[in-house]
Amino acid sequence: xxxxxxxxxxxxxxxxxxxxxxxxxxxxxxxxxxxxxxxxxxxxxxxxxxxxxxxxxxxxxxxxxxxxxxxxxxxx
Amino acid sequence: xxxxxxxxxxxxxxxxxxxxxxxxxxxxxxxxxxxxxxxxxxxxxxxxxxxxxxxxxxxxxxxxxxxxxxxxxxxxxxxxxxxxxxxxxxxxxxxxxxxxxxxxxxxxxxxxxxxxxxxxxxxxxxxxxxxxxxxxxxxxxxxxxxxxxxxxxxxxxxxxxxxxxxxxxxxxxxxxxxxxxxxxxxxxxxxxxxxxxxxxxxxxxxxxxxxxxxxxxxxxxxxxxxx
Numbered sequence: 395x396x397x398x399x400x401x402x403x404x405x406x407x408x409x410x411x412x413x414x415x416x417x418x419x420x421x422x423x424x425x426x427x428x429x430x431x432x433x434x435x436x437x438x439x440x441x442x443x444x445x446x447x448x449x450x451x452x453x454x455x456x457x458x459x460x461x462x463x464x465x466x467x468x469x470x
Numbered sequence: 471x472x473x474x475x476x477x478x479x480x481x482x483x484x485x486x487x488x489x490x491x492x493x494x495x496x497x498x499x500x501x502x503x504x505x506x507x508x509x510x511x512x513x514x515x516x517x518x519x520x521x522x523x524x525x526x527x528x529x530x531x532x533x534x535x536x537x538x539x540x541x542x543x544x545x546x547x548x549x550x551x552x553x554x555x556x557x558x559x560x561x562x563x564x565x566x567x568x569x570x571x572x573x574x575x576x577x578x579x580x581x582x583x584x585x586x587x588x589x590x591x592x593x594x595x596x597x598x599x600x601x602x603x604x605x606x607x608x609x610x611x612x613x614x615x616x617x618x619x620x621x622x623x624x625x626x627x628x629x630x631x632x633x634x635x636x637x638x639x640x641x642x643x644x645x646x647x648x649x650x651x652x653x654x655x656x657x658x659x660x661x662x663x664x665x666x667x668x669x670x671x672x673x674x675x676x677x678x679x680x681x682x683x684x685x686x687x688x689x690x691x692x693x694x695x696x697x
Contacts, residue, residue, distance in 0.1 A: 404574075407570045407572065407573030427574065427578055429549040429575070429578075429579055430546040430549055431545050
């Protein structure tokens with residue numbers, strides 16, 4: 395099991411829609427709308443690190459309004 | 471009134487100057503030493519430090535302040551400052567860095583009373599200057615909605631018609647009118663429009679050009695008239 399945190403920078407004010415669409419992705423545990431230089435922080439639990447690409451590159455970046463992501467894989 | 475402003479850059483310093491000129495007490499908080507010195511030379515009271523730290527804001531007198539303006543270019547600092555300011559009972563104003571964030575903060579940031587996006591205000595000023603004298607943007611009400619003041623010219627197709635006869639596009643409303651040289655008031659439907667009259671209209675961006683054509687007149691006609 396791998397836990398990842400993804401920081402998302404948006405380019406739309408539709409934060410509710412973004413959060414909803416992100417939470418529908420496989421493996422996503424919780425998505426929070428946050429204040430600061432990123433807009434949404436996501437926690438996901440995945441089977442393996444290979445699933446990270448599916449979630450972030452294929453899943454999140456396919457959502458309209460996602461401008462940029464930074465992914466952090468939990469180590470301890 | 472007493473104000474604490476975080477950030478002595480272009481936005482913060484200018485805001486402080488306007489408030490101070492109007493007789494208010496202003497304390498600036500700035501972490502960059504060069505900016506601190508510049509602001510002090512300009513006659514401002516400045517606390518050197520990080521505006522996202524409670525201790526720093528306390529030494530700036532946050533307890534006695536009526537409002538806090540978090541006006542740095544760093545969104546994290548601005549939000550943290552608003553959190554602290556709200557905790558100390560201040561009205562809080564936060565500067566944002568991109569316009570899409572306005573809706574998000576209005577909706578979710580309970581600690582922030584008001585959002586400012588200086589680039590939008592700057593753009594209104596620049597646009598007014600470029601458009602010339604016949605149309606003047608007063609405010610962006612929302613991303614798609616603008617309040618504008620238009621002046622009736624000799625080329626205006628509405629010239630000579632009464633207000634009740636003027637047909638504006640569906641997404642536009644006439645809110646107020648001023649006869650030439652008179653002060654502005656609510657529109658009287660029987661009033662007829664003459665050169666120099668000013669109309670205040672609330673309009674969607676999509677129909678702004680149509681409104682301009684109707685009230686001010688066609689652009690090429692304006693150009694040829696001024697040649």
